[in-house]
Amino acid sequence: MIQTVFDILSIRKDFPILNRKVNGYPLVYLDNAATSQTPKKVIDTIVDYYSNYNANIHRGVHSLSQEATDVYEQARQKIQRHFNAARPQEIIFTSGTTHGINLVANGFTSLLEKGDEIIVSALEHHSNIVPWQMLCERTGAVLKVIPMNLEGQLVMGEYHKLLSQRTKLVFCNHVSNALGTINPIEEIIAAAHKVGAAVLIDGAQAAPHIKADVQKLDVDFYVVSAHKMCGPTGVGMLYGKEEWLNKLPPYQGGGEMIAEVTFEKTTYAELPHKFEAGTPNICGGIAFGAALDYMNAIGFDAIAQYEQELLEYATQELLAIDGLKIYGDTKEKTAVISFNIEGLHPYDIGSILDKLGVAVRTGHHCAQPIMDFYKIPGTVRASFSFYNTKEEVDILVSSVRRAKTMLL
Numbered sequence: 001m002i003q004t005v006f007d008i009l010s011i012r013k014d015f016p017i018l019n020r021k022v023n024g025y026p027l028v029y030l031d032n033a034a035t036s037q038t039p040k041k042v043i044d045t046i047v048d049y050y051s052n053y054n055a056n057i058h059r060g061v062h063s064l065s066q067e068a069t070d071v072y073e074q075a076r077q078k079i080q081r082h083f084n085a086a087r088p089q090e091i092i093f094t095s096g097t098t099h100g101i102n103l104v105a106n107g108f109t110s111l112l113e114k115g116d117e118i119i120v121s122a123l124e125h126h127s128n129i130v131p132w133q134m135l136c137e138r139t140g141a142v143l144k145v146i147p148m149n150l151e152g153q154l155v156m157g158e159y160h161k162l163l164s165q166r167t168k169l170v171f172c173n174h175v176s177n178a179l180g181t182i183n184p185i186e187e188i189i190a191a192a193h194k195v196g197a198a199v200l201i202d203g204a205q206a207a208p209h210i211k212a213d214v215q216k217l218d219v220d221f222y223v224v225s226a227h228k229m230c231g232p233t234g235v236g237m238l239y240g241k242e243e244w245l246n247k248l249p250p251y252q253g254g255g256e257m258i259a260e261v262t263f264e265k266t267t268y269a270e271l272p273h274k275f276e277a278g279t280p281n282i283c284g285g286i287a288f289g290a291a292l293d294y295m296n297a298i299g300f301d302a303i304a305q306y307e308q309e310l311l312e313y314a315t316q317e318l319l320a321i322d323g324l325k326i327y328g329d330t331k332e333k334t335a336v337i338s339f340n341i342e343g344l345h346p347y348d349i350g351s352i353l354d355k356l357g358v359a360v361r362t363g364h365h366c367a368q369p370i371m372d373f374y375k376i377p378g379t380v381r382a383s384f385s386f387y388n389t390k391e392e393v394d395i396l397v398s399s400v401r402r403a404k405t406m407l408l
């Protein structure tokens, strides 16, 4: 059944790193939720930029600068089209998801009052918790939490009860990095809007698997990191509705983000430049565009279908191991399996898997509240991408069995 959607062997050839060995074994890379691997087309784009048209953008009169500016702005348009934003100026280049969230959290400092309420979900990554706690410290706003259940889903009834006229902002991830749960963001957004609250969706873990349509979702802010979707590190995007981005003050001051500067008064540039102070990650932005081209050429429907098949197979095979427990038991999830084996520490399992060439994540996955909920120190997390194979799942499973025999 698996491998019917596309030619997996030809896809694997696009990723040079998949040929390497780790500790003498062929690499089995299952840490895609932390960062994905980079296809040759994206690597070539980076080499081409530095070999042929490296220059600072937006200011230069010379040809190289104009060329770099054009390609960078084309990348912004590719991102706009991919997420179906209404206008390119609603796409702000950031250094990644964390930067995008902090930009919005900082902007709301002047828009909140003491006693206003902010809602986050229990399934968040620390980068979608801490900036809001800092915002609460600055403003006197109060943080409320949508609880989760044992299956790793949000308890939506409780969410609806938390909403009131005092709610000003709601933050939730589209997909949980620790468990893979796909959250019902359509319902979350619509209910928040009914009480007049703005919504930020952290799309870091959704973007590699699901093509979000920000207009259809009617979301106010959506943030992603390129490095989780075949792009380079150090670049990402913040989508914001134009009306919201106009209301928020700039995050950082500097070059690029001004209209006019005198010592008496500075006026700010129009969107998107108002939020893009200083020389941006030009090459990164361009390579982000190339990564989207690459993934769209394969197609997100095909990617989702294939990854779901891998997920089902891996879940079934792992559950056949005695004492293995998977956290996040919901049908609506991406290809992430967080598990533990009774009596074993996740770190020990991860270390043995590494000796066998299998790369997984161990620990709290920057989501300590979820681990506290399950009363565990952490999990082993295997996260799959469209370039992983059924054979790699088999290697994972046999390596986990081997680790269990060695450790118990």
Ligand code: PMP
Pocket (backbone or CB within 6 Å): 033, 034, 095, 096, 097, 098, 099, 125, 127, 128, 173, 175, 176, 177, 202, 204, 205, 225, 366
């Ligand atoms: N949110 C989620 C759900 C994530 O998985 C991550 C990365 N693990 C982040 C935010 C932070 O992304 P970045 O480190 O690229 O800023």
